[in-house]
Amino acid sequence: MLSCDKATILVEKKIDTGLTLIEKLKLTFHTGMCSGCSNYQKHSVFIHNAMSANVNRALQTVNFVVPQLKASILEKLKL
Amino acid sequence: MDNIQTTIRSWVESFTDSLYDRALYKTDNEEVAKDLVQETFLAAFESFGSYKGNSNPKTWLMSILNHKIIDHYRMQYKNPIGKEFNSDPHFFDDEGMWQVERRPSVWDCDLSLLDDRDFIVTLKRCMAKLPTKWLSILQLKYLSEKGGEEVCQELNIAPTNYWQMMRRAKMNLRECLEKNWFKH
Numbered sequence: 001m002l003s004c005d006k007a008t009i010l011v012e013k014k015i016d017t018g019l020t021l022i023e024k025l026k027l028t029f030h031t032g033m034c035s036g037c038s039n040y041q042k043h044s045v046f047i048h049n050a051m052s053a054n055v056n057r058a059l060q061t062v063n064f065v066v067p068q069l070k071a072s073i074l075e076k077l078k079l
Numbered sequence: 080m081d082n083i084q085t086t087i088r089s090w091v092e093s094f095t096d097s098l099y100d101r102a103l104y105k106t107d108n109e110e111v112a113k114d115l116v117q118e119t120f121l122a123a124f125e126s127f128g129s130y131k132g133n134s135n136p137k138t139w140l141m142s143i144l145n146h147k148i149i150d151h152y153r154m155q156y157k158n159p160i161g162k163e164f165n166s167d168p169h170f171f172d173d174e175g176m177w178q179v180e181r182r183p184s185v186w187d188c189d190l191s192l193l194d195d196r197d198f199i200v201t202l203k204r205c206m207a208k209l210p211t212k213w214l215s216i217l218q219l220k221y222l223s224e225k226g227g228e229e230v231c232q233e234l235n236i237a238p239t240n241y242w243q244m245m246r247r248a249k250m251n252l253r254e255c256l257e258k259n260w261f262k263h
Contacts, residue, residue: 003175012242012249016227036182043253046188050202051221053193069113070095073120079088 002030007037008044015048083127086136091120094137098144105148105222107207115151119144149222156215156234170250183253186261198260205255213248220245 002010007030010023019027031038098119102112122143123130130139170181177183192198206214220230231241 003171004177005171005175008246008250009239009242012245013238016242016245017238034177035185036177039183039185040250040253043183043186043188043256044249046186046190047249047252047256049190050193051217053190065109065113066096066099069099069116070091072113073091073095073117074088076117077087077091077120077124079084079091 001033002026004030004034004037004040007031007034008040011037011041011044014041015044083124087120087124087127090123090136090140094140095120097137098140101141102144102148105218106151107203111151115144115147118147122147145222149219152215152218152222153233155211156219159211159215168251181254184257184262186257188261201260202256205252205259208255209248209251213244213251216241216244217248217252 007027010019010027013019013023014027031041095116098116099112102115103109106112106115119140123140130136168181169178172178206217209217216230216234219234220227227238227241227245231238234241236244
């Protein structure tokens with residue numbers, strides 16, 4: 001049986017390029033028996049989806065920085 | 080030319096907000112974000128000739144910014160400064176199976192979490208804890224929206240090496256999220 005070490009690498013490969021049939025079978029068999037890796041797979045996919053979402057979120061108020069930044073840019077470009 | 084200057088000036092006025100917002104979100108560093116926005120406008124000014132005028136200026140500026148951000152992470156990957164782990168925390172035992180205390184637990188998670196500001200803050204904090212090299216490769220992959228294959232080619236690393244690094248990055252990120260959010 002696959003080790004968890006190898007299984008988690010296969011998870012990353014799966015997300016990236018997909019797996020060969022044999023790899024798929026091995027991984028499915030392993031995650032069917034190993035809750036740690038089954039959870040890891042879900043979490044890794046979640047993180048993958050979260051980072052792919054690519055949504056711009058304003059986390060901080062930019063009010064202080066931006067006016068000064070604009071002035072600085074205009075100055076640098078001699079506009 | 081007067082025309083270019085007027086245009087760029089109006090772009091600075093209209094778009095610095097959004098550009099800075101994005102740069103800050105992607106780099107988590109005020110000074111770096113400011114520099115990148117500045118470089119973006121400089122590049123726009125210098126290569127104004129290649130701007131077709133029929134595309135949305137914001138889109139054009141954002142794409143310049145994205146390239147600057149990618150270059151930033153590429154540099155960080157090649158020249159990592161700051162924290163590096165001397166040794167990977169042991170996730171697995173000698174047989175390659177999960178250590179009991181590090182085994183992933185069940186999460187109650189779905190993508191609606193991305194609308195939760197507090198979760199995003201936690202995610203960003205966990206990302207900031209990652210060693211530079213791993214964070215860079217994560218960001219490179221997701222910023223450029225390229226496949227892993229292209230990232231490998233750009234960084235001149237083998238795919239297995241790439242998957243191993245992605246795994247390490249994700250294992251640590253995952254554990255941090257579990258400790259600080261899902262099991263809190």
